[in-house]
Amino acid sequence: MKAENRIGYQTVEYKNKPLIAAYACAVGPREGQGPLGDQFDLVAQSPEFGQESYEKAEAALLREACHICLSKAGKGEKSIQAMLGGDLLNQIMASSLAARELKIPFLGLYGACSTMAESLLVGGMLCDGGYASPLLCTAGSHYATAERQYRYPLEYACQRTPAAQWTVTGAGAVMLSLDENSEKKPRVRLVRGCMGRVVDMGIADANNMGAAMAPAAAATLCAYFDDTKDDPRSFDRIITGDLGMVGSELLLEWSEKLGHPLPEEKMMDCGLTIFHPSQDSHAGGSGCGCAASVLCAHILPKIERGEWKKVLFMATGALLSPTTSQQGETIPGIAHAVVIEGVQE
Amino acid sequence: MKAENRIGYQTVEYKNKPLIAAYACAVGPREGQGPLGDQFDLVAQSPEFGQESYEKAEAALLREACHICLSKAGKGEKSIQAMLGGDLLNQIMASSLAARELKIPFLGLYGACSTMAESLLVGGMLCDGGYASPLLCTAGSHYATAERQYRYPLEYACQRTPAAQWTVTGAGAVMLSLDENSEKKPRVRLVRGCMGRVVDMGIADANNMGAAMAPAAAATLCAYFDDTKDDPRSFDRIITGDLGMVGSELLLEWSEKLGHPLPEEKMMDCGLTIFHPSQDSHAGGSGCGCAASVLCAHILPKIERGEWKKVLFMATGALLSPTTSQQGETIPGIAHAVVIEGVQE
Numbered sequence: 001m002k003a004e005n006r007i008g009y010q011t012v013e014y015k016n017k018p019l020i021a022a023y024a025c026a027v028g029p030r031e032g033q034g035p036l037g038d039q040f041d042l043v044a045q046s047p048e049f050g051q052e053s054y055e056k057a058e059a060a061l062l063r064e065a066c067h068i069c070l071s072k073a074g075k076g077e078k079s080i081q082a083m084l085g086g087d088l089l090n091q092i093m094a095s096s097l098a099a100r101e102l103k104i105p106f107l108g109l110y111g112a113c114s115t116m117a118e119s120l121l122v123g124g125m126l127c128d129g130g131y132a133s134p135l136l137c138t139a140g141s142h143y144a145t146a147e148r149q150y151r152y153p154l155e156y157a158c159q160r161t162p163a164a165q166w167t168v169t170g171a172g173a174v175m176l177s178l179d180e181n182s183e184k185k186p187r188v189r190l191v192r193g194c195m196g197r198v199v200d201m202g203i204a205d206a207n208n209m210g211a212a213m214a215p216a217a218a219a220t221l222c223a224y225f226d227d228t229k230d231d232p233r234s235f236d237r238i239i240t241g242d243l244g245m246v247g248s249e250l251l252l253e254w255s256e257k258l259g260h261p262l263p264e265e266k267m268m269d270c271g272l273t274i275f276h277p278s279q280d281s282h283a284g285g286s287g288c289g290c291a292a293s294v295l296c297a298h299i300l301p302k303i304e305r306g307e308w309k310k311v312l313f314m315a316t317g318a319l320l321s322p323t324t325s326q327q328g329e330t331i332p333g334i335a336h337a338v339v340i341e342g343v344q345e
Numbered sequence: 346m347k348a349e350n351r352i353g354y355q356t357v358e359y360k361n362k363p364l365i366a367a368y369a370c371a372v373g374p375r376e377g378q379g380p381l382g383d384q385f386d387l388v389a390q391s392p393e394f395g396q397e398s399y400e401k402a403e404a405a406l407l408r409e410a411c412h413i414c415l416s417k418a419g420k421g422e423k424s425i426q427a428m429l430g431g432d433l434l435n436q437i438m439a440s441s442l443a444a445r446e447l448k449i450p451f452l453g454l455y456g457a458c459s460t461m462a463e464s465l466l467v468g469g470m471l472c473d474g475g476y477a478s479p480l481l482c483t484a485g486s487h488y489a490t491a492e493r494q495y496r497y498p499l500e501y502a503c504q505r506t507p508a509a510q511w512t513v514t515g516a517g518a519v520m521l522s523l524d525e526n527s528e529k530k531p532r533v534r535l536v537r538g539c540m541g542r543v544v545d546m547g548i549a550d551a552n553n554m555g556a557a558m559a560p561a562a563a564a565t566l567c568a569y570f571d572d573t574k575d576d577p578r579s580f581d582r583i584i585t586g587d588l589g590m591v592g593s594e595l596l597l598e599w600s601e602k603l604g605h606p607l608p609e610e611k612m613m614d615c616g617l618t619i620f621h622p623s624q625d626s627h628a629g630g631s632g633c634g635c636a637a638s639v640l641c642a643h644i645l646p647k648i649e650r651g652e653w654k655k656v657l658f659m660a661t662g663a664l665l666s667p668t669t670s671q672q673g674e675t676i677p678g679i680a681h682a683v684v685i686e687g688v689q690e
Contacts, residue, residue: 003478010450012476053672089666090435090666091664099542100544103542106541107466109453110453110455125471127348131357131474133351198448198451323434324400334451
């Protein structure tokens with residue numbers, strides 16, 4: 001018996017096209033001052049978000065994104081059959097703490113900055129397959145916790161390299177549902193997903209994650225196009241999570257090299273969208289919360305309004321840990337993707 | 346449209362009953378000296394397993410478990426449509442490094458010591474729903490990396506408290522498949538799964554994880570029995586991952602309190618099975634690798650031989666991180682479960 005919803009080596013088809021029933025995001029003040037400032041559901045007044053530690057602030061932002069999403073959908077926690085999610089903290093503590101308060105059956109994921117796409121990819125299969133509906137797909141990150149954990153605490157005031165990216169303080173939550181009774185039109189639906197493989201081209205510089213992730217991004221895109229014979233030009237946007245300035249350039253190079261040149265005018269990177277160049281974020285935003293909050297603040301609304309009809313959303317992750325970096329390991333990368341369509345019904 | 350494979354609030358039904366097509370495990374020398382010593386597929390001669398760091402040894406053990414599993418099934422990496430897994434290392438590095446070498450589409454999970462059950466639970470849905478078949482469900486852990494990361498490096502020679510558990514050095518890999526053409530009988534199949542919720546009863550002692558996890562274990566078991574009306578006595582074994590001595594006692598108390606008294610004679614804990622009391626492992630074994638290796642070395646063979654017909658396999662996770670512990674957080678627990686049946690066909 002073959003896996004009937006599998007197309008080719010890495011792609012899955014969501015036959016029931018799960019509905020994106022609601023979505024919400026919550027971000028920090030710096031993100032609120034960026035170009036998408038007025039599109040976020042919640043902008044915290046401070047990075048502490050009223051909590052006694054940055055870790056707790058990260059958990060609180062994620063919880064708030066979920067609460068706003070639930071309230072937009074008019075649903076209580078008890079009616080949600082699963083919550084999927086992860087973050088950059090060791091042992092994905094922000095997600096675990098948020099799930100503790102929400103009391104929804106919880107599946108913890110880790111894909112570094114690819115987590116929002118992994119969450120949608122896996123959540124899509126669980127919803128489409130009739131195992132959980134509605135369910136929540138989530139991810140988040142926090143600048144201060146990520147700097148402390150992966151590089152140096154902010155208090156050290158270290159200088160950043162030009163290729164460094166700025167971890168977004170933010171979280172996103174997307175509700176998937178099989179429900180057909182929604183009156184909202186046009187509908188936004190998940191139609192396909194592509195599972196990434198771990199790709200490592202030997203980059204070891206933890207301050208240049210765009211370069212480490214670009215080959216994985218190219219591999220997933222090319223696998224998707226090979227599996228489906230879909231035309232890159234049929235997309236209104238091919239969106240990456242946080243390749244930033246360096247990685248976005250490299251993605252074009254790698255994809256061309258792999259035989260799938262990408263339409264440059266259709267490309268967009270969440271990390272290059274969330275901050276103004278004047279905000280001094282160097283090569284761009286990053287973190288699980290970058291793709292998650294740009295998806296919920298900017299991408300999904302555009303599809304809902306009919307401005308974009310077909311979008312490939314791919315988030316990339318640098319699977320590094322400070323321990324393995326210190327042990328001289330290079331940085332494995334991964335990228336997961338989902339295809340989202342606006343359907344006028 | 347309702348989620349048709351959902352029973353009650355937390356339970357899912359695998360309608361196609363994915364086949365456990367193959368399984369394998371690899372452990373460290375201490376585990377090899379335990380009561381299950383001759384049942385493991387591979388026992389490393391040293392905890393370093395020929396690698397230059399314990400982290401790399403952990404990744405190598407996981408990779409070997411996968412290789413042995415693939416070779417038992419007579420399949421190459423290229424024919425495997427997904428690998429799911431995680432471990433206790435920050436950023437689940439052991440799994441990422443193993444996935445880098447195997448080159449199989451990879452979905453990273455984190456459920457602390459519940460990861461093997463989470464992996465089977467999610468893998469079961471992906472296989473059953475026709476999104477990936479065959480696929481690999483994996484998990485692993487290493488004593489030396491876990492001690493360093495969660496408590497103290499071994500070199501400090503710290504004294505252990507009586508309630509402390511011993512993280513198992515080991516990994517397991519289970520191949521799920523929809524394939525009906527296997528000639529092997531009797532077949533072992535996954536029939537149901539139960540997604541856990543995060544439960545926190547206020548335990549803050551990182552040296553007493555059994556106590557922190559027991560309420561989550563009781564919550565998942567009771568949810569399963571409520572959802573399905575299944576009789577606890579219909580199971581040949583109700584198996585927990587690593588509650589150990591303290592947690593196993595507490596599980597009986599909590600379950601009785603929640604209205605579902607458990608049949609004591611049917612209960613088994615992997616953490617209490619893997620070491621001899623004389624091995625000085627205090628309250629028992631723990632870690633993702635504990636449930637994973639006992640499952641593959643002991644539980645699945647017994648079902649395959651027809652000694653057990655119906656088993657509930659539930660692994661529990663203590664969702665703590667050293668950072669949140671230092672910040673005074675209590676330990677959230679989670680437990681995921683799957684029901685495995687031996688089918689004489």
